[in-house]
Amino acid sequence: MSEQTRASFGGKLSAILVSAGSAIGLGSIWRFPYMAGENGGAAFLLVYLLCVFVVGIPVMLGEFAVGRATKLNAVGGFRSLSRPWRWLGYNGVLGALLISGYYYIVAGWSLEYMVSSFSGLYSSGIPFSEQFTAFQASPRQAIYTIVFILLTHLIIIRGVEKGIEKASKVMMPALFIILIIMAVRVAFMPGAVEGYRFFLNPNFKEAFSANTIFTAIGQAFFSLSVGMGCMVTYASYFKKNNNLTNTSLSVALLTLLVAVLAGLVIFPAVFSAGLEPTEGASLIFNTLPEIFKDMPLASLWSATFFLLLTLASLTSTISFHEVLTAYFAEEHKLSRKRATYITSALSIALCMLSLFWVFDIDFAGLKLENTSCFDLFDYVTANILMPLGGLLTCIFVVWWMKPDFLRNEITNYGELKGRAYPLLRFTLRYITPLLIIYIFIKNIGLM
Numbered sequence: 001m002s003e004q005t006r007a008s009f010g011g012k013l014s015a016i017l018v019s020a021g022s023a024i025g026l027g028s029i030w031r032f033p034y035m036a037g038e039n040g041g042a043a044f045l046l047v048y049l050l051c052v053f054v055v056g057i058p059v060m061l062g063e064f065a066v067g068r069a070t071k072l073n074a075v076g077g078f079r080s081l082s083r084p085w086r087w088l089g090y091n092g093v094l095g096a097l098l099i100s101g102y103y104y105i106v107a108g109w110s111l112e113y114m115v116s117s118f119s120g121l122y123s124s125g126i127p128f129s130e131q132f133t134a135f136q137a138s139p140r141q142a143i144y145t146i147v148f149i150l151l152t153h154l155i156i157i158r159g160v161e162k163g164i165e166k167a168s169k170v171m172m173p174a175l176f177i178i179l180i181i182m183a184v185r186v187a188f189m190p191g192a193v194e195g196y197r198f199f200l201n202p203n204f205k206e207a208f209s210a211n212t213i214f215t216a217i218g219q220a221f222f223s224l225s226v227g228m229g230c231m232v233t234y235a236s237y238f239k240k241n242n243n244l245t246n247t248s249l250s251v252a253l254l255t256l257l258v259a260v261l262a263g264l265v266i267f268p269a270v271f272s273a274g275l276e277p278t279e280g281a282s283l284i285f286n287t288l289p290e291i292f293k294d295m296p297l298a299s300l301w302s303a304t305f306f307l308l309l310t311l312a313s314l315t316s317t318i319s320f321h322e323v324l325t326a327y328f329a330e331e332h333k334l335s336r337k338r339a340t341y342i343t344s345a346l347s348i349a350l351c352m353l354s355l356f357w358v359f360d361i362d363f364a365g366l367k368l369e370n371t372s373c374f375d376l377f378d379y380v381t382a383n384i385l386m387p388l389g390g391l392l393t394c395i396f397v398v399w400w401m402k403p404d405f406l407r408n409e410i411t412n413y414g415e416l417k418g419r420a421y422p423l424l425r426f427t428l429r430y431i432t433p434l435l436i437i438y439i440f441i442k443n444i445g446l447m
């Protein structure tokens, strides 16, 4: 595609908005609390923060550099710099495909909660956890999943610039505001203190178990949308004068802020309502209604929150849909429209697989009974494909490419001072890759 016909995002702020739109979503508001709940709360938060700075931000900058330098999709970007490295792009495309296979389902839950806020969630008197289980057993779950895929499809088909920028500009400030209101509200719930203790007061004995670090690195990759070509694809639409360092720092800080706010909302409510922080994927859907139920205008607050969560999820689904759409369009020379249809059809197929196929795994020490592609896709992307993509991105950007490559992108060919460059290069060369390798080895049980 020529420079003229390829889309580009408006200006500096747009680059931050769209990238933060991709990053902020179910990862920070749904996945982060449930991972933290299962992995010791405050200990997890601490390790997660560390991973964002040591792993997430550097890798994001590496991806930005590749995307903006090449102005191509994930596969094309790496390939145009060095042919064998196209496989790193394929790793991203596979990651985007597998995320599509379950993310829409959870996004659909949010959509359903938005609607049912007005139709029974609060008025039926049935315990929230029972309502959630009933919803999962009904065909509505599949319908909402498909509706969500179609929504994403519609936005993508209108083109990246219009849809994504607009959605992010409105949604993000609103999301912050409602999270802050909710955080203030839960502080007054009885027993909330227990929740703050769980989330903010680390127990160092648990803090550094290999599994906590493994899960936290996965969460850092997932929540920042790095390690799978998403930021390569988005940066391919950035302008030449965009300050990549500032963009990545802003995106990471905004994402962190949302995740921490989500924790400050969920955990006090969990303990106040006598629920368990370890309950897994259903955690926020069973907990949040507890916050709203005694508020005046409960349905309205609840619907507003789930509307914002739906929008936040939408700006994320758009981003991995775009990884696949750009790949199909540019690598297989299809029209964008065709590429969009193929991506949406694949997403529907994979989500249906996740919803309707249950199986057992007993393979290489991994024993899971009654599991589904939902869990498998989540585990494989966040804990394997994305860290692997991140590791290879480090090696590519600072070991394989000449030093000029990263320096030029970080300093915009000498226009910016690039004070962070030496630190970034050092981190990308040694710290990030060694940490990922260490955690991989440790987790396969070789050490």
Ligand code: PHE
Binding pocket: 022, 023, 024, 025, 026, 027, 028, 099, 222, 223, 224, 225, 226, 228, 230, 316, 317, 319, 320
């Ligand atoms: N970061 C997104 C979220 O937290 C999920 C995502 C992962 C989006 C990878 C794109 C690529 O919801």
